[in-house]
Amino acid sequence: MKFVDEVxxxxxxxxxxxxxxxxxxxxxxxxxGPDGGDGGDGGSVYLIAEPNLxxxxxxxxxxxxxxxxxxxxxxxxxxxxxxQDLWLKVPVGTTVTDADTEEFIGDLTTPEQILLVGKGGLxxxxxxxxxxxxxxxxxxxxxxxxxxxxxxxxxxxxxxxxGLLGMPNAGKSTLISTLSxxxxxxxxxxxxxxxxxxxxxxxxxxxxxxxxxxxxxxSGAAEGAGLGIRFLKxxxxxxxxxxxVDISDMSDSGDPVQDTQLIAAEVQKFxxxxxxxxxxxxxxxxxxxxxxQREQRQRDILQALRWQGPAxxxxxxxxxxxxxxxxxxxxxxxxxxxxxxxxQVPEEDYND
Numbered sequence: 471m472k473f474v475d476e477v478x479x480x481x482x483x484x485x486x487x488x489x490x491x492x493x494x495x496x497x498x499x500x501x502x503g504p505d506g507g508d509g510g511d512g513g514s515v516y517l518i519a520e521p522n523l524x525x526x527x528x529x530x531x532x533x534x535x536x537x538x539x540x541x542x543x544x545x546x547x548x549x550x551x552x553x554q555d556l557w558l559k560v561p562v563g564t565t566v567t568d569a570d571t572e573e574f575i576g577d578l579t580t581p582e583q584i585l586l587v588g589k590g591g592l593x594x595x596x597x598x599x600x601x602x603x604x605x606x607x608x609x610x611x612x613x614x615x616x617x618x619x620x621x622x623x624x625x626x627x628x629x630x631x632x633g634l635l636g637m638p639n640a641g642k643s644t645l646i647s648t649l650s651x652x653x654x655x656x657x658x659x660x661x662x663x664x665x666x667x668x669x670x671x672x673x674x675x676x677x678x679x680x681x682x683x684x685x686x687x688x689s690g691a692a693e694g695a696g697l698g699i700r701f702l703k704x705x706x707x708x709x710x711x712x713x714x715v716d717i718s719d720m721s722d723s724g725d726p727v728q729d730t731q732l733i734a735a736e737v738q739k740f741x742x743x744x745x746x747x748x749x750x751x752x753x754x755x756x757x758x759x760x761x762x763q764r765e766q767r768q769r770d771i772l773q774a775l776r777w778q779g780p781a782x783x784x785x786x787x788x789x790x791x792x793x794x795x796x797x798x799x800x801x802x803x804x805x806x807x808x809x810x811x812x813x814q815v816p817e818e819d820y821n822d
Contacts (some may be wrong), residue, residue, distance in 0.1 A: 475626040475666075475704070477529045478569050484512030484537040484553035486591035486614025489599075492545030493607070504608055505547045506597040512590030512617040513537030513553035517566065519578035520559040524668075526626055528559075537588065540614055543596040553590060563629045563707070569621035579629065587622060591615035625703070628666055630682035631803055633705035635737065636714035637729050638685075639721070641754040643667070645714065645786035646683045649796055666704050673800040682708065702740050709803060711749040712795075714786075717767055718758035726753070727774045750780045752795065757785035780810045 487509025494502025515537050538553030566575040566585060576585040592615045600608035634642040650669025667683040682704055705711060713733060717726045730751070738745040753771060756764050768783050782798070784791035798810040 475526060477526045477624050478533070478621055479529050479624065480534045480619070480621050481515045481556075481558075481588045482534070482536040482619045483515050483556075483588035483590045483617030484539040485616050486510070486512045486593045487540030487542045487550035487553075488613045489594035489596040489611035490543035490545060491597045491609055491611045494546070503606065504597040504601050505545055506611055507543035507545070507548045507550065508596050508599065509543045509594040509614045510540030510550035510552035511593050512540045512614065513555045514586060514590040514617075515556045515558065515588035517558050517560050517564070517576075517578060517585045517587055519562045519564065519581055519583040521562055521581040523559060523561040525561065526564070526624055529624065537590060537617065539617075540591070540593055542614075543594065543611070547596075547598055550593065552593075555590070560624060561626055563627050565625045565627060567623045567625070569623040575622070588618040588620065591617040627707055628668060628682050628704040629680070629707050630668060630704075631679040631708060632671075632681045632710050632712060632799055633708040634681065634683045634712050634714060635705070635733055635749070637716065637721075637733065640714040640716045640729075641786040642683045642714050645712075645752075645754070645784075645792065646681050648786050648789055648792050650681060671796050671799075673796055677800055677804075679800060679803050702737065702744065705747075706741065706744055708747070709806070710799060711744075711747050712752050712799075713749050714752045714754050715771070716755050717753045717771060718755040720755075720758055726771050730771075730775055748779075750782065751775075751777055753781065753783045754786055756783055756790060757788045 489508055490506035492504065492506040494505040496502060515535065535556060535558060537556040540553045541550030543550045560578060562578060562581055562583075564578045566577070566587060567573060568575060575587060578585055594614040595612040597608045597611045600610055602608075634646065636642050646667060646669045649671045666685075669681050669683070670678050671681050672678045684702065684704055713730065715726045715730050721729070734745070751772070753768050759767055764783065768781070771777075772781055780798070782791060782795045784795055786792060802808065802810065
């Protein structure tokens with residue numbers, strides 16, 4: 471299925487039914503009087519958050535949606551039937567704005583949440599309602615009001631507890647596949663991840679969190695280069711960012727410090743708020759280094775970065791250090807103000 475996270479649709483709420491002008495005319499009843507009924511209300515348009523949907527692909531081709539119009543009033547004081555409401559299902563995490571005015575309309579963040587996006591028109595009034603002591607035979611009726619029409623910008627922002635950041639080939643897809651049941655494409659070339667992936671990481675009985683992987687970032691991403699900047703918005707709802715860095719000698723650039731700084735700079739250009747979210751450094755691909763070089767390599771990188779936050783050394787491919795990382799993340803989610811009791815990187819010297 472193609473991942474679609476942003477669409478523009480047009481919605482039209484139903485018009486209200488017109489009031490009726492009618493007079494009662496029956497045999498042997500010479501003074502029947504007005505009996506035109508009111509029209510029915512127009513149907514409204516609602517969005518409802520559907521937990522079983524993961525993309526906006528259903529709106530990729532069908533872009534115009536109309537609720538039912540209210541029925542006109544009828545003689546014999548019969549009221550027109552109200553139009554049926556229109557219910558449109560969207561994934562949980564969908565943000566709705568007016569495409570023309572950029573007015574924020576609502577954010578659907580919980581399953582079954584309902585948002586009114588187009589109010590149906592009110593019913594018209596029949597001539598029977600205009601009858602008075604001075605107007606015994608009114609010939610006027612009120613037409614129904616038009617329903618709201620607007621263009622909606624639907625934008626999906628995935629809801630996850632933890633987001634993965636990093637260069638292409640940093641090992642994000644491997645990590646999420648190691649820790650969860652998600653099976654993203656993994657290969658030894660960049661941009662194997664073309665759209666966001668979610669995985670549920672089970673740490674223990676009734677203890678789990680959701681992890682999101684997005685395409686890797688490259689230099690110039692904030693100006694539109696590559697794929698990742700388009701999907702960075704999916705990390706805006708996360709509680710914690712894990713910044714994966716390839717520290718092996720086989721990385722594309724060969725300089726993990728430069729790679730780390732580049733990603734941080736691109737995130738800063740994209741969003742000040744995202745750049746200031748809590749971020750842990752995850753030094754990946756330890757298995758590609760000789761055992762005697764691993765500790766010193768990690769210390770050198772952290773010292774060059776002047777890194778003060780939590781840092782973990784792992785191998786996503788072999789699983790080394792990944793369960794300890796998952797446990798630390800789970801503890802942080804359960805106790806947001808508490809930092810990890812220890813990092814999986816030797817701390818000697820690198821905070822000096």
